Amino acid sequence: MLMTPGPTAVPEPVRDAMSHELINPDVESEFDELYDRVCEKLSDVYGTDDQVIVTGGEGILGLESAVACLVDEDTDVLCLSNGLYGDGFADFVESYGGNATVVGTDYDTELALSELDDELAAGDYDVATLVHCETPTGVLNDIEPVLERLHDHGAVTILDAVSSLGGVPVPTENVDVCLGASQKCFSAPPGLATASVSERAWERMEAIDPESLYTNFLPWRDTSAEFPYTHLSTNVVALDVALDRILDEGLDTVYERHRSAASRCRERGSDIGLELFAGPERSSPTVSAFHVPGRAADLQAALDEQYDITLATGLGPLADDVIRVGHMGHQADTELVERTMDALAETV
Incomplete structure (x- = not known):
């Protein structure tokens, strides 16, 4: 996924x-x-x-x-x-x-x-x-x-x-x-x-x-x-x-779907002790970047190997300090977010 x-x-x-x-x-x-x-x-x-x-x-x-x-x-x-x-x-x-x-x-x-x-x-x-x-x-x-x-x-x-x-x-x-x-x-x-x-x-x-x-x-x-x-x-x-x-869905509905998916992702992240890199007030409805210093690559690999779920790490100087969940476009779906965060919770 x-x-x-x-x-x-x-x-x-x-x-x-x-x-x-x-x-x-x-x-x-x-x-x-x-x-x-x-x-x-x-x-x-x-x-x-x-x-x-x-x-x-x-x-x-x-x-x-x-x-x-x-x-x-x-x-x-x-x-x-x-x-x-x-x-x-x-x-x-x-x-x-x-x-x-x-x-x-x-x-x-x-x-x-x-x-x-x-x-x-x-x-x-x-x-x-x-x-x-x-x-x-x-x-x-x-x-x-x-x-x-x-x-x-x-x-x-x-x-x-x-x-x-x-x-x-x-x-x-x-x-x-x-x-x-x-x-x-x-x-x-x-x-x-x-x-x-x-x-x-x-x-x-x-x-x-x-x-x-x-x-x-x-x-x-x-x-x-x-x-x-x-x-x-x-x-x-x-x-x-x-x-x-x-x-066909309507732009307002699309935007609300992204907000809902982001909100649920961050609620679940908070439940397992994950903090957003920049805080909720500055984070985009399209992507949640959780701050996991030194752990991003390991988390990404474990999710891929154990759950067949692909997340992204950070880039540049934050390559191993950020794990990113992309709830954008077709992926801005609370069911997909729940499955992803279930797996991330188990992995963490």
Whole structure:
């Protein structure tokens, strides 16, 4: 039983859709219609009027592409971070020749608003990056006040919402590029990156004119004549069905299902003496990261061997200090959570 915070388990109707006869995305108009339909459904999930695109590649491709398209030599970029992926944005910025200024805090604390205000008062930033849900620690950031400040400053904003989109309401009003991925709350197979792109972001991309093909969003602005490369048509078919499942259930119901699964997971964790890495008030409804210093790998292995349940450990410096239960997408189910926590209780 897969209970990781992405890739998530793929439900049977989505798997069945992938067995249908292949659509050739290069020559069949059926794929054009499919792609447009998927983008319209994604717009509903995003809750935005901005254009939404779907590119072939895992979610990290979306993060790098956003930076590649909006950052060039000597671009000043403000990177807000309280986690591994927030730090990673700064690495992308530097690799594309930009100047990254990181406003960072400890991984178990909130984004630093006072330091952000100081930086915005002292500098002129063209682009800013931030993360909604830091999957390695389960932290869900309160990003609306941050986005308001960045909007007033005039910075083009890039938001990593990969592990929150489709499971948690994502505030997109002041976001210029909002990034998602198929393998998280959508519960579709890995392989697709999604992005909503504002008109202001498109204009900046056109001014920069990125040279790359695969990390360039610009060719996706108008796909009426052709796609930039052969799309992953089978993955797009799967995402279409996965989105239908979300929209048919209703977004409010989906969000409540995630909250209920998270609440039950944490109640059970507390019963067996497990504490959340960042505390309940800052933890995402999509993933529970329990603090188990030095024990994560052993717990993961025992659950796999004895119960055939797969959890995730932490990443980076917290690799063996955090065990993560992914109650996102298809896995945001209290019955699955109960089975998982029964096994974890016995293992602990």
